[in-house]
Amino acid sequence: MFADTAEFHAWFQDRCRAQDYRAAKVPLDRLDGWHTDPDSGNIVHRTGKFFTIEGLDVSRSGREVEAWRQPIIVQAEQGVLGILVKEFGGVAHCLLQIKMEPGNINGFQLSPTVQATRSNFTGVHGGKAVPYLEYFTAPRPGRIVSDVLQSEQASWFLAKRNRNMIVQVEDDVPVLDDFCWLSFAQIAELLRVPDLINMDTRTVLSGAVVRRAGGTDPAADTFHGALTRSWDRDGASLHATVELLSWFTEAKGRCTLTRQLIPLSKVDGWSWRDGTICHDRDQHFAVVGVDVHASNREVTGWQQPMFEPRSRGVIAFLTRRIDGVLHLLVQARTETGAFDGVEMAPTVQCQPENYRFVPADRKPLFLDEVLGARPEQIRWDSIHSEEGGRFYHAQNRYLLVEVDDDFPLEVPENYTWTTLRQLTEFVRYGNHLNVEARSLLTFFRFYQEDDR
Amino acid sequence: MFADTAEFHAWFQDRCRAQDYRAAKVPLDRLDGWHTDPDSGNIVHRTGKFFTIEGLDVSRSGREVEAWRQPIIVQAEQGVLGILVKEFGGVAHCLLQIKMEPGNINGFQLSPTVQATRSNFTGVHGGKAVPYLEYFTAPRPGRIVSDVLQSEQASWFLAKRNRNMIVQVEDDVPVLDDFCWLSFAQIAELLRVPDLINMDTRTVLSGAVVRRAGGTDPAADTFHGALTRSWDRDGASLHATVELLSWFTEAKGRCTLTRQLIPLSKVDGWSWRDGTICHDRDQHFAVVGVDVHASNREVTGWQQPMFEPRSRGVIAFLTRRIDGVLHLLVQARTETGAFDGVEMAPTVQCQPENYRFVPADRKPLFLDEVLGARPEQIRWDSIHSEEGGRFYHAQNRYLLVEVDDDFPLEVPENYTWTTLRQLTEFVRYGNHLNVEARSLLTFFRFYQEDDR
Numbered sequence: 048m049f050a051d052t053a054e055f056h057a058w059f060q061d062r063c064r065a066q067d068y069r070a071a072k073v074p075l076d077r078l079d080g081w082h083t084d085p086d087s088g089n090i091v092h093r094t095g096k097f098f099t100i101e102g103l104d105v106s107r108s109g110r111e112v113e114a115w116r117q118p119i120i121v122q123a124e125q126g127v128l129g130i131l132v133k134e135f136g137g138v139a140h141c142l143l144q145i146k147m148e149p150g151n152i153n154g155f156q157l158s159p160t161v162q163a164t165r166s167n168f169t170g171v172h173g174g175k176a177v178p179y180l181e182y183f184t185a186p187r188p189g190r191i192v193s194d195v196l197q198s199e200q201a202s203w204f205l206a207k208r209n210r211n212m213i214v215q216v217e218d219d220v221p222v223l224d225d226f227c228w229l230s231f232a233q234i235a236e237l238l239r240v241p242d243l244i245n246m247d248t249r250t251v252l253s254g255a256v257v258r259r260a261g262g263t264d265p266a267a268d269t270f271h272g273a274l275t276r277s278w279d280r281d282g283a284s285l286h287a288t289v290e291l292l293s294w295f296t297e298a299k300g301r302c303t304l305t306r307q308l309i310p311l312s313k314v315d316g317w318s319w320r321d322g323t324i325c326h327d328r329d330q331h332f333a334v335v336g337v338d339v340h341a342s343n344r345e346v347t348g349w350q351q352p353m354f355e356p357r358s359r360g361v362i363a364f365l366t367r368r369i370d371g372v373l374h375l376l377v378q379a380r381t382e383t384g385a386f387d388g389v390e391m392a393p394t395v396q397c398q399p400e401n402y403r404f405v406p407a408d409r410k411p412l413f414l415d416e417v418l419g420a421r422p423e424q425i426r427w428d429s430i431h432s433e434e435g436g437r438f439y440h441a442q443n444r445y446l447l448v449e450v451d452d453d454f455p456l457e458v459p460e461n462y463t464w465t466t467l468r469q470l471t472e473f474v475r476y477g478n479h480l481n482v483e484a485r486s487l488l489t490f491f492r493f494y495q496e497d498d499r
Numbered sequence: 500m501f502a503d504t505a506e507f508h509a510w511f512q513d514r515c516r517a518q519d520y521r522a523a524k525v526p527l528d529r530l531d532g533w534h535t536d537p538d539s540g541n542i543v544h545r546t547g548k549f550f551t552i553e554g555l556d557v558s559r560s561g562r563e564v565e566a567w568r569q570p571i572i573v574q575a576e577q578g579v580l581g582i583l584v585k586e587f588g589g590v591a592h593c594l595l596q597i598k599m600e601p602g603n604i605n606g607f608q609l610s611p612t613v614q615a616t617r618s619n620f621t622g623v624h625g626g627k628a629v630p631y632l633e634y635f636t637a638p639r640p641g642r643i644v645s646d647v648l649q650s651e652q653a654s655w656f657l658a659k660r661n662r663n664m665i666v667q668v669e670d671d672v673p674v675l676d677d678f679c680w681l682s683f684a685q686i687a688e689l690l691r692v693p694d695l696i697n698m699d700t701r702t703v704l705s706g707a708v709v710r711r712a713g714g715t716d717p718a719a720d721t722f723h724g725a726l727t728r729s730w731d732r733d734g735a736s737l738h739a740t741v742e743l744l745s746w747f748t749e750a751k752g753r754c755t756l757t758r759q760l761i762p763l764s765k766v767d768g769w770s771w772r773d774g775t776i777c778h779d780r781d782q783h784f785a786v787v788g789v790d791v792h793a794s795n796r797e798v799t800g801w802q803q804p805m806f807e808p809r810s811r812g813v814i815a816f817l818t819r820r821i822d823g824v825l826h827l828l829v830q831a832r833t834e835t836g837a838f839d840g841v842e843m844a845p846t847v848q849c850q851p852e853n854y855r856f857v858p859a860d861r862k863p864l865f866l867d868e869v870l871g872a873r874p875e876q877i878r879w880d881s882i883h884s885e886e887g888g889r890f891y892h893a894q895n896r897y898l899l900v901e902v903d904d905d906f907p908l909e910v911p912e913n914y915t916w917t918t919l920r921q922l923t924e925f926v927r928y929g930n931h932l933n934v935e936a937r938s939l940l941t942f943f944r945f946y947q948e949d950d951r
Contacts, residue, residue: 125752185749185912194745210752212745292927293646293664297637300577300662387838460637475744476928 048135048228052236055229062145062225063155067342070149072439074322075336078350088312090334090352097164098122098437100334100352102314103205105383107303111402111409116314118324118334119384120354120437121205125196126164128247129183129212130255132192133220133228140228142179142220143248148435149339150353152442156245156432157237160226178223182214189216193254196477197485198390200433201382203332203354205308208386208477211251231255235493241430242442246486249431253474253485255492267371270426270449274494277373277467284466285369285456294463295479298379299389301460306383323355330401332356335439355439358400359430362483363417363446365394366426367454367464374464376413382481390481391473394462412459420448427490445487467491500587500680504688507681514597514677515607519794522601524891526774527788530802540764542786542804549616550574550889552786552804554766555657557835559755563854563861568766570776570786571836572806572889573657577648578616580699581635581664582707584644585672585680592680594631594672595700600887601791602805604894608697608884609689612678630675634666641668645706648929649937650842652885653834655784655806657760660838660929663703683707687945693882694894698938701883705926705937707944719823722878722901726946729825729919736918737821737908746915747931750831751841753912758835775807782853784808787891807891810852811882814935815869815898817846818878819906819916826916828865834933842933843925846914864911872900879942897939919943 049055076083080093090100099121106114131142146158163177182189192213199207222228229237234252238244265272276282286294316327325333332354340348365376380392395417402410427447434441456464470488473479480488501507528535532545542552555571583594598610615629634641644665651659674680681689686704690696717724728734738746768779777785784806792800817828832844847869854862879899886893908916922940925931932940 191741191745193741194748196748196751210748289643289645289927293643296646296648296662296929299648475741476931477748478930479928 048140049233052233055227055233055237058227059145059155066147066155067340068147068154069340070154071338072355073336073338073350075324075334075352076319076322078336078352080350081336081352087310089310097351100311101205102309102311103383104307104309104313106305108381108383109301109303110381111405111411116309116316117331118311118314118317118354119205119308120203120207121308122164122207122437124165126167126209127161127180127183127212128159128209128251129161129179129214130248130251131160131179131182131189131220132213132215132255133217134215135228138230138232139215140230141234141252142222142226143229143234144227145225146245147341148245149337149341149351150435150437150439150441151242151245151432152440153242156243156435157229157248158245159248159251162247178226179220182216183212187214188218189214192256193251193475195254195475197250197480197482198382198385198478199250199482200438201384201390201481203384203438205384206386207384209247209250211254213251213254231493232495235495238490238493239429242432245432246434246482249486249489250482252489252492253480255489270368270373271494273368273371273373274467274491276371278471279372280468282372282466282468283370284372284469285374285464288469288472291463291465291469291473295379295389295391298461299387302381302389304381304383304388326357330357331398337439353437353439354441356398356441358398360398360443361395361414361417361446362393362443362487363395363448364484364487365413365416365448365450365454367450367456368452369456369464372466374466375470376458376462377465377470377484379461379463380481385478385481387478391470391479391484392481393484393487396481396483412462416450417446417448420446424449424451427494429490431486443483445490447487447490500592501685504685507679507685507689510679511597511607518599518607519792520599520606521792522606523790524807525788525790525802527776527786527804528771528774530788530804532802533788533804539762541762549803552763553657554761554763555835556759556761556765558757560833560835561753561755562833563857563863568761568768569783570763570766570769570806571657571760572655572659573760574616574659574889576617578619578661579613579632579635579664580611580661580703581613581631581666582700582703583612583631583634583641583672584665584667584707585669586667587680590682590684591667592682593686593704594674594678594680595686596679597677598697599793600697601789601793601803602887602889602891602893603694603697603884604892605694608695608887609681609700610697611700611703614699630678631672634668635664639666640670641666644708645703645927647706647927649702649932649934650834650837650930651702651934652890653836653842653933655836655890657836658838659836661699661702663706665703665706683945684947687947690942690945691881694884697884698886698934701938701941702934704944705932705940707941722820722825723946725820725823725825726919726943728823730923731824732920734824734918734920735822736824736921737826737916740921740924743915743917743921743925747831747841747843750913751839754833754841756833756835756840778809782809783850789891805889805891806893808850808893810850812850812895813847813866813869813898814845814895814939815847815900816936816939817865817868817900817902817906819902819908820904821908821916824918826918827922828910828914829917829922829936831913831915832933837930837933839930843922843931843936844933845936845939848933848935864914868902869898869900872898876901876903879946881942883938895935897942899939899942
């Protein structure tokens with residue numbers, strides 16, 4: 048346990064220094080253990096396991112761009128992302144671990160207690176056993192706080208889902224090297240540090256039940272007061288939950304998306320260049336090779352393909368107080384790789400760089416409102432990394448922006464206003480909120496009064 | 500409006516007699532408009548629309564039979580099943596219609612206000628417009644009661660889902676020929692009539708909110724009392740909802756099902772015989788051709804392939820009072836055709852005839868408890884039809900069976916106990932309850948004290 052986050056940071060830096068770690072880009076066509084299938088051009092592991100990089104043909108997307116082809120990561124197996132929770136002195140703490148991922152821009156980040164693919168825990172890697180896994184596989188001790196299959200980055204993964212679990216225990220839990228207990232208040236502080244709480248931790252925490260400290264209610268006319276009421280079960284929402292579910296069903300009905308796996312060699316608009324596969328206008332991402340050495344992983348050295356974004360993304364919710372209750376502008380977004388085609392997404396989710404030279408009417412809706420927000424409208428602004436096991440130096444800027452009271456309540460058909468309580472309910476059921484929306488929801492959950 | 504159901508029956512018989520209708524089996528290989536694809540053996544319409552009959556290869560099912568191949572109906576397009584509700588004198592009524600379906604054993608049944616595939620309402624059939632559709636397509640008047648994508652028979656359909664909607668209106672609604680308003684109490688009575696309330700109506704009604712008449716609570720120590728408390732939000736459930744969701748996620752994690760479309764000609768164990776495709780041991784179902792003439796459909800005559808079950812199915816929930824609250828024994832069932840592979844299903848769902856000659860340890864669990872129930876344990880017992888647009892004379896016996904107090908609360912890992920309130924919550928979200936469980940849930944919803 049740490050007295051404060053300063054103590055945590057000292058420990059974290061100490062532990063990171065103690066580990067030998069190095070990741071560097073190498074040519075994709077000379078990766079050890081991986082090859083390009085001569086027929087399809089797909090990139091596959093010699094065992095046929097882990098994942099493959101194939102081509103995806105997308106049409107009738109209903110998005111800013113209607114049809115395209117792209118490389119996509121195909122990884123059918125589900126993993127487990129699990130956080131162990133235990134109270135110390137009446138205060139709930141989460142067991143997190145320092146984990147090196149080859150794609151992390153800073154090498155080490157804080158990951159859930161367990162972050163393992165099935166290959167990890169069935170020993171395909173030939174590596175060490177996964178610690179604490181016994182708390183997340185039946186029959187297990189403890190009380191389930193949340194347990195749900197959630198989607199991952201649907202622009203880069205085809206139908207990838209991981210099991211997100213939080214389990215609370217009362218018994219003693221031995222704390223291994225590189226693991227630590229952090230209170231929710233400490234995690235709230237650490238979420239403000241760039242690139243520290245990894246994506247897997249953020250998505251799992253979106254299912255957490257955060258108990259508010261007792262004491263005075265925040266003033267009604269503040270952002271924090273409106274946010275607090277947005278968690279309230281009885282908080283007045285603009286739309287009843289059944290109307291939101293209907294709006295979501297309607298959006299799925301409108302969705303005409305067709306998508307089909309194709310050989311990677313048939314993905315036009317992309318080509319091999321300097322040992323990578325990249326977009327001809329150098330947008331979106333490139334498929335690159337990475338060589339890794341690490342002392343604290345199941346296997347100490349390996350090579351693998353990864354996706355490297357070409358520019359930083361922006362992921363933002365516009366929020367607005369409606370009768371004193373904070374509402375979020377949620378988008379029903381056609382997610383090309385998502386299991387069910389449409390998921391609830393942040394108001395804005397894109398790489399602005401890709402839209403630099405397109406006419407205004409083909410830019411993502413509300414992007415200008417986010418990028419042009421006045422400083423006092425920005426209620427949250429932090430840089431975080433995406434899954435460092437598949438994405439190389441993938442960072443997004445996460446924003447919560449409060450719009451003025453004259454912002455219209457009438458919004459385009461793919462958008463609607465929801466309270467935090469309503470989104471929380473949808474998180475309990477899989478296939479509703481996408482991973483980007485879940486990250487933002489976690490920032491709301493851990494929002495502190497002094498954040499603004 | 501009908502004073503009572505006797506008045507309804509008189510009207511129903513009158514209207515049916517007024518209609519010209521005939522459906523007969525004809526050889527599958529001589530259907531007008533349909534042909535067998537020479538390469539795949541698949542059965543397809545000349546337009547490429549409606550649906551196809553293809554082959555499905557199933558392996559690692561984890562069911563009584565681990566792997567098999569079978570014909571399957573592939574129908575990607577979603578339809579709308581919508582019921583219009585309106586209060587008359589403070590009493591909610593549903594607008595239902597008399598509809599002929601070629602597979603109905605009795606020709607005519609009561610279907611939702613709107614029961615239409617996208618082909619229907621986009622005019623592929625070249626037929627008449629779909630009446631009342633405007634209440635179920637945005638922007639529409641009225642208040643949404645439920646609106647969710649739900650699965651259909653997953654043993655016979657691949658990933659078929661329909662939008663299930665209930666919309667309540669206050670304005671006047673013109674009542675067309677063959678349509679009628681029925682109160683919930685009248686529907687409760689009519690659900691006891693065999694083969695009258697069709698499958699589409701039953702699945703939509705599983706999303707209804709049934710207001711209980713005021714007055715005295717049923718006695719605590721009766722089945723009806725236990726059932727009433729099972730609807731209660733505060734009714735004590737054996738398992739918290741988060742535990743049930745975890746149990747469901749766990750079952751999905753265990754599911755190893757792989758399924759793949761294959762050419763129908765590669766489905767071994769099935770062969771052409773007498774103008775049908777049937778199972779070599781004459782089990783399960785046959786693919787047959789049907790010739791139809793009808794005066795009140797969009798098109799007055801057509802031919803089509805259908806699935807004809809070889810024997811009647813049994814669909815049953817075992818129920819048990821736990822601390823005075825009725826609980827249902829729900830199964831997490833690998834559903835070969837279901838969108839997400841696993842859905843919550845009744846305790847028992849099978850064609851018993853298929854298991855007549857198999858050893859006891861390979862029979863479906865709890866089948867003996869259902870078929871061997873003492874008369875006083877049987878709380879509901881009715882014969883209903885499945886979707887008459889695709890299934891020919893497909894009937895199932897629907898049962899609610901109450902087990903004794905010594906029935907174990909510990910059940911195999913794919914089963915759990917839930918209250919009605921908990922199942923109702925899952926129905927609001929798609930991909931949770933299968934169509935068979937939703938039909939049974941509707942019988943619970945409309946259960947009357949004098950049913951037993």
